[in-house]
Amino acid sequence: MKKMKKIFALLIAMVMVLGMSTMVFAASDGSIEVTSTHKNQEYELYQLFDATTTAGRIDGGTGISYKLMEGKTDFKVTVGDTVLDGATWFKLDEGGNVVIKDASAAALITDDNADFAAWAKAYGVKTGSTITPTADGGEVKWSALPEGYYFITTTTGSLVTIDSIKPNETVQDKNPGTSVDKSITGVPDGSVLDTKNDALAQIGKVVSYESRIPISRGAYNYSFTDTMSAGLTLDPTSVKVYVVETGAAVATDATDVNSACGTVNAANETDETKADITITFSDSWLKTNWGKDIVIQYSATVNKDAVVADAGNPNTAKISYGNEDNPLTNEETVKVYTAKISVVKRDGDNEPLAGAGFKLKNSEGKYYKLVDGIVTWVTESEAVEADPDNAIEAQDAVVGDEHFSDAEGNVPAFTGLANGTYTLVESTVPAGYNRAADETITIAEKDVTAGNLSQSRTVINQSGTELPSTGGIGTTIFYIIGAILVVGAGVVLVTRRRMKVQ
Secondary structure, X not given: OHHHHHHHHHHHHXXXXXXXXXXXXXXXXXXXXXXXXXXXXXXXXXXXXXXXXXXXXXXXXXXXXXXXOOOOOOXXXXXXXXXXXXXXXXXXXXXXXXXXXXXXXXXXXXXXXXXXXXXXXXXXXXXEEEEOOOOOOOOEEEEEEOOEEEEEEEOOOOOOEOOOOOOEEEEEOOOOOOOOEEEEEEOOOOEEOOOOOEEEOOOOOEEEEEEEEEOOOXXXXXXXXXXXXXXXXXXXXXXXXXXXXXXXXXXXXXOOOHHHHEEEXXXXXXXOOOOOEEEEEOHHHHHHOOOOEEEEEEEEEEOOOOOOOOOOEEEEEEEEEOOOOOOEEEEEEEEEEOEEEEEEEEEOOOOEOOOOEEEEEXXXXXXXXXXXXXXXXXXXXXXXXXXXXXXXXXXXXXXXXXEEOOOOOEEEEEEEEOOEEEEEEEEEOOOOEOOOOOEEEEEOOOOOOHHHHXXXXXXXXXXXXXXXXXXXXXXXXXXXXXXXXXXXXXXXXXXXXXXHHO
């Protein structure tokens, strides 16, 4: 029987070591230092119990006893109208020492137990000041600490930092950061670059996006936003939220978790300083999905206000987390580009030529047409012709579906184009000039360089030369031929008369 009691006592001691080794203890002149910290996050140290250690003790073995701190008689603390009781995990033995309640309680003292953290922060006594690092990866340290049982909280995440006993303790912030991976997943009739950060699209087409956020262990206070530029119009009904295993794709039959993950707000914001999508994730939902990925899918239309060529049309996805007043952030911006074709009109002497009308035809034989600023393609019979008599008056303008050259020979550009092969057709020819040959222009796919996005052609019209002009050989040749025929006829007539006389 005595032997059994000894074994039981040993097991209880092991349980105590197991439970207590997850907390931080410090000697009277000890210190606790936290490494791998995050900038602008708040780190706080709390003492739960007093401790007395055997001289020379430096590890997690036997030789330590814990007492309630001065002024405390039990493990209870009131928060508002709620009483939190640490008796779930601890009890007082016959000598008034704080010990682990039992083996099952020891298993509950973990860095991710929200109930324990809530009780400990309310019950414990804050020691030292709140420390806020000004740079990532720095260190925070509390010194001259009495012997005791401590834990550390941080606004980085929901995990408390806990470790084994040493006179001078160094621990690592266990709350990892997170990030957002934003990509363009598709655009009809256009092309997405291999990096998925850029795409080439036609004005009026829908661009599909996906943002992926890993849910870190200890994830806390996650908030996602996406802000469109003026040239992109979000479809609020397209916003779907999914949770998947790390790195996994969203299944085609997956159910979105918009109603379960937190608060989802989506709208078309004309103010570019405001987010078009804002999602505030529930901390409890995040905890149930630690280690998985959040995937947000949505789409936007390239609209008539889109920037053509040049800088492109960006939208930025951003994840904020940690300290609500000064959160950690990570963001990624992708861009949608749209191209244009410009035309310059010249005559045979390289002088500007006004009044020439052009149409643009795509590879399907349809013609470029703008409808309320949106690019459409119509058949030749549907294309509206300009009145040729007004062609000169239509300089520097688009009449019907034709683009006319102005007095400087400049033709309004065909804008809002995706990649493809196009044919430039001169549909109205200035009087006195011959029609120029068609020009083939290719906007390459997956190429958002300036030279590809903004292409220009100079089209030459030669003055009419189908018939020789008066003053050259002109009609003289006809007169000569006519005279020869007259003379020949006369010769034949005279010859016949002589033959009759004979």
